[in-house]
Amino acid sequence: MPCIEARGLRKAFGANVALDGLDLKVEAGRILGLIGPNGAGKSTALLAMLGLTPYQGELKVLGHNPWTERDRLMRDVCFIADVAVLPRWMRVSQALDYVAGVHPRFDRAKAEGFLDRTTIKRTSKVRELSKGMVTQLHLALIMAIDAKLLILDEPTLGLDILFRKQFYDSLLNDYFDRSRTIVVTTHQVEEVQHILTDVVFLDRGRIVLDSSMEALEARYLELAVTPEQLAAARTFRPLYERAGLGRSFLIFDGVDRAQLEELGEVRTPSLADIFVARMGERQERAA
């Protein structure tokens, strides 16, 4: 059974179509990055998966309909919808007590262990913590829950780079164990690319690209060429090109590596470069 399966998933707010017929399948044990510009429908897709918003089309999460079986689903699904949603009046100890009180799969000792690595005091109120500490607290609570699916919507928004890096490191080292599935949306593509197993590009409610990271790396190549070779390189129809430091960088989709190597230096492009290339291509077509 796939962890998430969507067919023709659609959601409109009045005339504004947020999700325009999404077909998506996420197998268990994957880490999927949902990437797209603002308003692409990433958050709406996550809200639908969490049963927080009604939708049209078919959607099954862990075999359940998230809208009608939400209460059942939340025993196996966890999410960080945003940073800074922890109630500001709550004490750290109360947050531990409460989650231990209501969640059967919460391992308090584990959460305490994560907190011990931070400088967060048990007696502090959430409002007294810095933004980075609130995220650490939230992550400690969530990672101590033995869930099958973890959904993260811009979990590191507004954090400085040290916390962002630490966040994803903890997630990968202390939480992910191949029986769990993680879906994450973020703007900071370059910071998640090394943890992802799969990636989906969304634009204006549609899927632009749906691929495993291995397939992506095999398919896209970046070529750095000197101005003399540029014309020859262009004959392979690059998706995208940009100029920098006396050389041009071109991104190709499905072109033979050996052929490109004759023209210049070839490497695997970053996810951000592929994203920009694919989005740029769509905008050109739209224009």
Place this chain on the structure above:
Amino acid sequence: MTSPSDAIDEPAVAPQDAAPTAFSWRRLFYWSVRRELWENRSIYVAPLAMVAFGLLGVLLSTIALPHYLRAIAEGTAKAGRLMGPYSFLAFSVMVVQFFVAVFYSLGALHGERRDRSILFWKSLPVSDLITVLSKAAIPIVVVPVISFAIIFSSQLFMMLWSTLVTLVNGISPTVLWSHLDLSTMWVVLPYGLIVNALWQAPVFAWFILVSGWARRTPILWAVGPFVAPALLEAGAFRTSHIGKFLGERFFGGFAEAYTIKGDGGGTVQYITQLNPARTFSLPELWIGLAAAAAMLAAAVWLRRRREPI
């Protein structure tokens, strides 16, 4: 830090088998109510402050108590005033608790949307039904229970203190005890609190519903649709049917429980003057409870769909 391989080698299935898959609704309800008390400490701080203030007055009045008791014993003073401070203390706690319950209810489903914490609450396996019911339980059950506990214990303290004062002054405590009617009060008080809670249930259910619906200033949306027509009626027709209806819905429970005929007239003094048969056969009470249930159901429906503001 554990290394990545440690995390991967961990048996992922074992803890799942050991842990229960779901907690009972009683447990979820208990923790939901507890968290409301963490967040809204005024539910017990406000009446405690009121009582502390009242007891200070009682302690000061003990200067005059021996003189007064001697006069009662000699037959030169009536004992009526003896119960005064007890009733006054109970009354002031109830007034404070009424306002606490009103403001709590108006924020119940509004605050969590305003500070976006609803997204955290909804990430845990607590249903909207349990959440709304736990919030409704605060004004309808928890506040009256706390009121009773605080009034009861402070009256007990007052009685012991007064007894001590009589003993120290060489007056027989029977003078005091034969006039204090506390056993009656301790039955009449909870009875009135229960009747009042049931009576006001639709009011609080309405406030909770509005708090889940209004984007801002729930108090205006909660009160406006009633007060505006009441003012209009008073201005245009010089009548006050709407105003009377509102007064009845808010304070009719107290009148029903604490006055002999249930009309706000003569006050109940003894247990035998209570009339539960009449009270619990009032259609207004049952219509009100049915309306409260309907409004809470609507609040559950709304919480399911509402997003952070």
